[in-house]
Amino acid sequence: MILRPPRPRDAAEITAIQSEGLATGHASFREMPLDWDSFHDGYPLAVVAEDQGIVVGWSALSATSTRDVYAGVGEVSTYVSARGQGRGLGRALLHRLVTESEAQGWWTLIAQIFPENVASLALHRACGFAPLGVRRGLGRMSYGPMSGTWRDVAFLERRSAVAGQ
Template structure:
């Protein structure tokens, strides 16, 4: 498996992994599938400060991670929000751990200071992965999402780079 910086040619694979998560998980609170046009715009809104990395195996993208702007207010410029999604066939095999390390290292090198993650309550594997990389639990937002017919709580985790 190779972990590398995402390229424009990876956008469709990133989109496929993300849309599967929209349809089948509460890892994202998006409820409508993204289009290729939307994902291309998302890709171009990133850059050195907000990197995107992919995991590739045998020419297939099996996961991706990105650091995203937390807010458009300039005082938050050095704060990012982490996204991490793994193809359903490769979850639980260490791909997320490798991607997270790489994207956090890239964020530090780019000059980011703080990384935040919002994780749905009950996603113990994601919470554990964040704890491996020294994210701290900083709060719970109660009943902030509604998906699959139920209200969902979200844990906020934070890491200083």
């Protein structure tokens, strides 16, 4: 397993992995996966996991706001393909993302997760994210198996012990 920065040639695999997650109805309010330009432009920091030449997961960080007061605060996204699940890949990806984010000065990371996504909640807790609470009926799903359902969203946060001090 190789963890590395994403490359343009990874675009189709990154999109396919996100599509798998979105199809479950428990990954995001987003209906369509990101194309390469949106992925590249939206995530100033990202890591992919490559297994035998194939990207099987990714983790990325986006700024929560463009306002200077929120510099160093980011939101994480992590997706692992069905092929890569159950091997500790999500933990390796998120751990690497946290480590690299701290080296770049990101001091607070947040995650917004549907409470039904128990595996993602456990992953984030294992990587030092603490639950802040649940926002009830935050948004209404517009696609997939949960279409029309108002969804709760659990908020988790990880504060760096080294960056932003």
